Amino acid sequence: MVRRAWFIVAGLVLVSCAAGCPGRGGSGTVEPTGGGTAGPHGTPGTPPDSSMSRAEVPDEYKWNLAPLFADDAAFEAGLAEAALQRGELAGCRGTLADAERLERCLDLYFRVRLLTNKLTLYANLRLETDTESAEAQARSDRALAAMQELMALAATFRGEFLAWDEAALAAAYEARPGLRSYRPYLERIRERRAHVLGEEAERVLSLAGDNQWAEIDLNEIPSDHEKVFDSLLAEIPLPRIVDESGAEVQLALSNYARYRASPERRVREAAVEGLFGALRAFDGAFAAALAGQFRFNVFLARARGYERAIDAYLWRDQVDPAIYEGLVRAVEANTAPVRRYLELRRRLMGLDELHIYDLYTPLVPPVESRIPYEQAVEEILAAVRPLGEEYLATLAEGLDPRNGWIDVYPHRDKRSGAFCAYVYGEHPWVFMNYFEELDDLLTLAHEFGHAMHSHLAMKHQPYVTSSYVPLVAETASTFNEVLVLRRRIEQAPTDDERLYLLGELVESIRTTIYRQALFAAFELEAHAAVEAGTPITAEFLERTYLDLLRRFYGDGLTLGENDGMEWAYIPHFYWKFYVYSYAGGLAAGIALGEKVLAGGEAEREAYLGMLRAGSSRPPLELFREAGVAPSDPAVVGAAARLLDDSLTRMEEILARRGGPSK
Numbered sequence: 240m241v242r243r244a245w246f247i248v249a250g251l252v253l254v255s256c257a258a259g260c261p262g263r264g265g266s267g268t269v270e271p272t273g274g275g276t277a278g279p280h281g282t283p284g285t286p287p288d289s290s291m292s293r294a295e296v297p298d299e300y301k302w303n304l305a306p307l308f309a310d311d312a313a314f315e316a317g318l319a320e321a322a323l324q325r326g327e328l329a330g331c332r333g334t335l336a337d338a339e340r341l342e343r344c345l346d347l348y349f350r351v352r353l354l355t356n357k358l359t360l361y362a363n364l365r366l367e368t369d370t371e372s373a374e375a376q377a378r379s380d381r382a383l384a385a386m387q388e389l390m391a392l393a394a395t396f397r398g399e400f401l402a403w404d405e406a407a408l409a410a411a412y413e414a415r416p417g418l419r420s421y422r423p424y425l426e427r428i429r430e431r432r433a434h435v436l437g438e439e440a441e442r443v444l445s446l447a448g449d450n451q452w453a454e455i456d457l458n459e460i461p462s463d464h465e466k467v468f469d470s471l472l473a474e475i476p477l478p479r480i481v482d483e484s485g486a487e488v489q490l491a492l493s494n495y496a497r498y499r500a501s502p503e504r505r506v507r508e509a510a511v512e513g514l515f516g517a518l519r520a521f522d523g524a525f526a527a528a529l530a531g532q533f534r535f536n537v538f539l540a541r542a543r544g545y546e547r548a549i550d551a552y553l554w555r556d557q558v559d560p561a562i563y564e565g566l567v568r569a570v571e572a573n574t575a576p577v578r579r580y581l582e583l584r585r586r587l588m589g590l591d592e593l594h595i596y597d598l599y600t601p602l603v604p605p606v607e608s609r610i611p612y613e614q615a616v617e618e619i620l621a622a623v624r625p626l627g628e629e630y631l632a633t634l635a636e637g638l639d640p641r642n643g644w645i646d647v648y649p650h651r652d653k654r655s656g657a658f659c660a661y662v663y664g665e666h667p668w669v670f671m672n673y674f675e676e677l678d679d680l681l682t683l684a685h686e687f688g689h690a691m692h693s694h695l696a697m698k699h700q701p702y703v704t705s706s707y708v709p710l711v712a713e714t715a716s717t718f719n720e721v722l723v724l725r726r727r728i729e730q731a732p733t734d735d736e737r738l739y740l741l742g743e744l745v746e747s748i749r750t751t752i753y754r755q756a757l758f759a760a761f762e763l764e765a766h767a768a769v770e771a772g773t774p775i776t777a778e779f780l781e782r783t784y785l786d787l788l789r790r791f792y793g794d795g796l797t798l799g800e801n802d803g804m805e806w807a808y809i810p811h812f813y814w815k816f817y818v819y820s821y822a823g824g825l826a827a828g829i830a831l832g833e834k835v836l837a838g839g840e841a842e843r844e845a846y847l848g849m850l851r852a853g854s855s856r857p858p859l860e861l862f863r864e865a866g867v868a869p870s871d872p873a874v875v876g877a878a879a880r881l882l883d884d885s886l887t888r889m890e891e892i893l894a895r896r897g898g899p900s901k
């Protein structure tokens with residue numbers, strides 16, 4: 240189950256469901272639906288169908304891009320306007336020692352940056368629902384090129400920002416209130432002044448694809464190493480396996496997650512062994528691709544005078560690398576509940592040994608029933624009621640598909656997955672493939688956590704400080720997701736259903752906190768090896784991965800011959816110290832959720848204050864004000880306790896039903 244987690248389309252934050260979103264199934268018995276609308280196919284109760292065309296989906300379930308550009312012609316006009324504005328902006332070069340000019344040029348820069356943000360968002364959202372269109376692809380490429388040109392231009396001003404001395408700049412802020420609003424932007428650049436190089440060196444770094452200084456996250460433009468990885472993964476031959484019905488089927492990445500979760504052991508074993516064996520056959524190529532990415536990260540960091548790659552990438556988001564390291568350590572120190580979970584899983588499944596391929600099948604059969612979109616909306620609104628009337632009213636507006644925030648249903652030529660995107664001054668946009676399953680309900684809650692975060696930050700911040708970093712983002716999303724799931728558990732009408740939902744919660748904590756922290760530890764150790772000059776071979780990567788599996792899961796997991804190859808197909812390793820934000824986000828989301836539910840207005844306001852603050856203060860200050868620190872052992876402890884308590888509740892239900900075999 241690989242999801243693109245949070246990717247950015249040239250300045251637009253697109254945040255998608257965390258890798259730990261729980262799996263399949265669901266129960267549709269919570270509340271009557273509010274909308275009374277028939278399904279997308281006109282017949283109530285008909286599940287959505289991804290083979291239909293976009294034209295067949297009723298318009299009220301599609302998002303409305305008109306606030307960005309009325310149509311493709313307006314987009315083209317916008318693209319031409321942006322080029323003109325860049326020309327004007329280029330005239331600012333060499334004039335920024337004057338306070339009035341500085342202010343006027345920053346006005347102009349942020350005006351063209353906002354326009355370019357809208358261009359890339361429009362072009363990319365059009366492409367997401369029309370993936371086979373060469374025209375849509377070309378539109379997206381041109382918008383991205385406009386953004387890259389703007390970023391290259393922005394880079395040429397930095398030297399002039401740095402040339403101001405402290406006292407003169409302070410006086411300029413005093414004299415010009417308009418300039419004062421750009422202070423956070425200028426300060427962020429000036430506080431990294433020790434890492435700015437001379438003009439020649441900056442030019443070379445930008446030719447090499449340096450993105451550490453980009454004012455937007457260019458992580459979405461894959462490196463050549465990542466492209467090699469993608470191609471390898473797409474092209475390695477996977478075996479044919481025998482499915483549950485006895486038929487021979489071709490194993491593919493697209494059906495891997497399904498077969499890996501098969502209730503029949505020989506099927507899931509064949510799927511996992513099939514993939515891992517294929518990875519093994521190409522381990523040298525996968526290792527070369529990943530080592531190349533890690534070495535490139537270290538090269539860019541060292542070129543700017545950072546000791547370690549993690550320092551460059553985390554300080555960029557104003558996150559102290561000690562938070563990352565503390566989080567990984569705290570998760571590793573709290574593995575007792577996950578080991579207890581593996582033991583319960585082994586017993587419940589009646590196995591002598593638990594293997595990697597036994598981890599993904601639902602512990603108890605899913606309680607089958609569909610959750611129509613309108614019912615999901617009711618459930619989410621009910622679950623986040625503790626966040627107050629104002630939050631609720633805006634959330635209800637966004638979830639109502641007639642308001643154009645959301646593209647609800649899957650169809651032909653629509654990309655899979657889910658995300659949320661925003662651009663300053665407009666409502667957020669949420670991309671979904673709503674199949675009416677439990678997973679979709681939770682994904683919807685997750686994405687609207689991001690959407691509300693964007694809405695609040697934009698409402699309370701100027702453009703300059705309205706963005707936010709991944710760690711805070713994944714807190715806002717998982718906060719809502721966990722509230723919805725916990726409410727379902729409390730209201731489950733039968734033991735069977737509660738048992739199933741508890742299993743989903745437990746699995747979500749394992750895959751989002753433990754698995755992602757393991758990935759984060761892997762990234763850290765592999766980069767450290769590069770920094771120490773150790774050659775990164777397939778053998779090294781496998782040994783490191785196996786060691787982490789043992790450290791996190793203990794003896795409860797029996798490791799097979801190829802299990803250490805799992806590192807080879809994880810796309811997140813190309814995302815540069817990203818995955819810790821899943822683990823930290825969910826741990827903080829759980830801790831904050833408990834605080835808000837148990838607390839009063841003060842706790843609620845503290846949490847909402849963090850969302851409203853955008854990037855006006857460093858993320859750790861925001862967490863502190865909200866009352867948590869993601870690396871605090873107590874925060875990880877709250878998540879571990881929720882896992883442990885959930886296991887206890889599962890065992891109580893099992894004991895009532897006669898218990899699992901010992």
Ligand SMILES: [Zn+2]
Nearest residue numbers: 255256257716
């Ligand atoms: Zn997310």
